[in-house]
Amino acid sequence: MAKKPVKADQRRYQQLVQEREPRPPRLRNACAAFLSGGAVCTLGQALTDFYQAVLGLDRQAAGNPAIATLIFLGTLLTGLGYFDKLARLAGAGLTVPVTGFANAVTSSALEFKREGLVFGIGSKMFMLAGSVITFGVVTAFVVGLVAAVIHR
Amino acid sequence: MSQEVAAPGTRRLGRQSVAFSRPPVILGTGAVVGPMENQGPLAGSFDHAYPDLLAGQESFEQAEREMMLNACRTALQKAGVTPDQVDFFLSGDLLNQLITSSFAAAELGIPYLGIYGACATSAQGLALAAMLVDGGYARRVLVACSSHNGTAERQYRYPVEYGSQRKPYAQWTVTGAGAAVVASPDLGDGPRITHATLGKVMDLGIKDPYNQGAAMAPAAVDTIRQHLLDLGRRPEDYDLIATGDLARFGKEMATELLARDGGLDLGDRHVDCGMLIYDLDRQKVHAGGSGCACSAVVTYGHLLRRMAAGELRRLLLVATGALLSPTSCQQGESIPAVAHGVVIER
Structure with a gap:
């Protein structure tokens, strides 16, 4: 389809809307994200240290149970109905780390429980997280390729 | 004010308006809401408020249907009529294929037209009902519309428990349903x-x-x-x-x-x-x-x-x-x- 031409009154109105639109409180959101994101990362580091000390894993290997624990916490908070309320305050600090991924998967699975195991939970679970996985894999492949060429 | 008693054949006014020659009356209404709506400034104004979004049902979709049926039955009761005394049921909602309205219509057993005007459905229904009544095609028409925060969010946006920051100009979908019985002025007051x-x-x-x-x-x-x-x-x-x-x-x-x-x-x-x-x-x-x-x-x-x-x-x-x-x-x-x-x- 050909692109619709933008008429003068459309341009004028869009400009007005853009000028008057209430802005999100960016500074407050950035500060909240900095603090909450920092807290999640600190917790992740503490968990890594804990698994290193308790399970005797090396630094790299201890990351896996630490991430699993964060995913578990994100999932639990979603299930109990607290995650969305926390994320409203914390914003990117909670949604960008792996906790956000856990929330995206769990909230979708919960939401579509009524549609059954196959068409509901099974297929809708990755409704939001699916593209994260897709582009995560693609990015990993490209980065891996670059790394392989450089280190050859 | 002379337009209100316009003679038959001159019911159209200008480009987009109509004047009803014998203005139909709203005999009875039903307004039911979810929990948040009854915590706002209009708390207590509604016929019924559900304490939670599920309204005793198994899914949000069923809850919305329950609300619409409750609003319809309340309107019928207040109008003092039974479903078989109503000629048409005009109803709309936001769900795909107007599923709330159609399931409600199945329960009510009144000849049904599904109407879609998104959030303009309330006035669309009242206008159509008044036209049917004033045109002499119906004595009583039941109009209804509903929306539910849970069903609308999952269809248009995100799961309920998904954590995201909403923009300051975002709006919140009202949970509830409204219904009205529109009738010929010979059949009552309102x-x-x-x-x-x-x-x-x-x-x-x-x-x-x-x-x-x-x-x-x-x-x-x-x-x-x-x-x-x-x-x-x-x-x-x-x-x-x-x-x-x-x-x-x-x-x-x-x-x-x-x-x-x-x-x-x-x-x-x-x-x-x-x-x-x-x-x-x-x-x-x-x-x-x-x-x-x-x-x-x-x-x-x-x-x-x-x-x-x-x-x-x-x-x-x-x-x-x-x-x-x-x-x-x-x-x-x-x-x-x-x-x-x-x-x-x-």
Whole structure:
């Protein structure tokens, strides 16, 4: 389809809307994200240290149970109905780390429980997280390729 | 005021309006809401408030259906009629294929027309019902519409428990349902529907699905302006002009547009149902309410009560609808919007 031409009154109105639109409180959101994101990362580091000390894993290997624990916490908070309320305050600090991924998967699975195991939970679970996985894999492949060429 | 008794054949007024020759009456109404709506400034104005979003059902969709049926039965009961005394059931909602309305119609057993005008469905139903009655094609018509925060969110946006920060101009879908029995004036008393103005679809290129208020404001303005022109009236002829769900930012845009071309100032006369239903500062709804139920429950639960109490004599309800779909938004299309007006008089 050909692109619709933008008429003068459309341009004028869009400009007005853009000028008057209430802005999100960016500074407050950035500060909240900095603090909450920092807290999640600190917790992740503490968990890594804990698994290193308790399970005797090396630094790299201890990351896996630490991430699993964060995913578990994100999932639990979603299930109990607290995650969305926390994320409203914390914003990117909670949604960008792996906790956000856990929330995206769990909230979708919960939401579509009524549609059954196959068409509901099974297929809708990755409704939001699916593209994260897709582009995560693609990015990993490209980065891996670059790394392989450089280190050859 | 001579238009109200216009002779048959001259019922059309101007380009988009009609005047009813024997204004149909609203015999009875039903307004039911969810928990949040009954915690707002209009708490206690509704016929029934459910303590939770599931309303004793197994899914949000079933809950919405339960609410619509409750609103319909309340309206029938208040009108003192049984379903078999009603000729048509006109109903709409926001769910794909109007599934709430169709399931409710199956329970009620009244000949049914599903209507879709998004959040403008309330006024669309009242206008159509009044036309059917005044045209002599029906004695009584039941109109209804519903929306539910849980069902709308999952269809249009995100799962309920998904954590995200909403934009300050985002709106909150009202949970509830409104219904009314519109009848010939020979069959009882009630507020009269004297005129209707059906709106044109306006699309000024707003693409942000969270900014529905801004998308709908031009439609509301167009319908209000056309209504006043068609009827030869001024804003002062109304005690109240209530828009459906423009919410805070959309109302600001509408005020600006009305003032800009043509210099109309509605002043305090203009209220918005989306701003009346919630406490915008205390309840976390951002700009205000939206959804089919928004204008319906505010009109039936609050405005008609004020009219019955003698506080309002003549009301212009301009319900506004954003005619978007999840598909059209994801494909980057802009949001078409429509607004329909009905005049309700004591």
